[in-house]
Amino acid sequence: MNEDLHQEIKSNKQYNPQMHSAEHILNQTMVRMFNCGRSFSNHIEKKKSKCDYHFNRNLTEEEIKLINIKVNEVIQQDLIVREEFYTKEEAREKFNLSKLPDDAGEKVRVINIGEYDACPCSGLHVTHTNEIGNFKIISTDFKENVLRIRFKLQIE
Numbered sequence: 001m002n003e004d005l006h007q008e009i010k011s012n013k014q015y016n017p018q019m020h021s022a023e024h025i026l027n028q029t030m031v032r033m034f035n036c037g038r039s040f041s042n043h044i045e046k047k048k049s050k051c052d053y054h055f056n057r058n059l060t061e062e063e064i065k066l067i068n069i070k071v072n073e074v075i076q077q078d079l080i081v082r083e084e085f086y087t088k089e090e091a092r093e094k095f096n097l098s099k100l101p102d103d104a105g106e107k108v109r110v111i112n113i114g115e116y117d118a119c120p121c122s123g124l125h126v127t128h129t130n131e132i133g134n135f136k137i138i139s140t141d142f143k144e145n146v147l148r149i150r151f152k153l154q155i156e
């Protein structure tokens, strides 16, 4: 993997592996529930985070509840988070690599969250999902075909 990027992430105190791992699970949950893409833009911080999705409306209260339930179910299953390496060619067949930097090496690192999610990523993650804590959506809003989801974690 890209060691420089790894170092850069490690030295950034704002970077929160719990929050970032929750983002992976939220993205997969959104894809499964709404058949939308993963978030195209996000801001991940320890206190609260936000993810933006290409969408056509805001979410209902019922949908927000369902997302909270689903994400927490995955967290509570205490799935193992593991990395796997693919060649670029293999990865291109399975994943959307448009977010991968051009100078990324020949090997693509993919993060697997149990059997629930697999996504190319060079960030830092928890090793088991129950390290994430309790996931809760704070608010959502919808503007110009972008759905924004703000969420927080409560570590028990």
Ligand SMILES: [Zn+2]
Pocket: 020, 021, 024, 111, 121, 122, 123, 124, 125
């Ligand atoms: Zn990641």
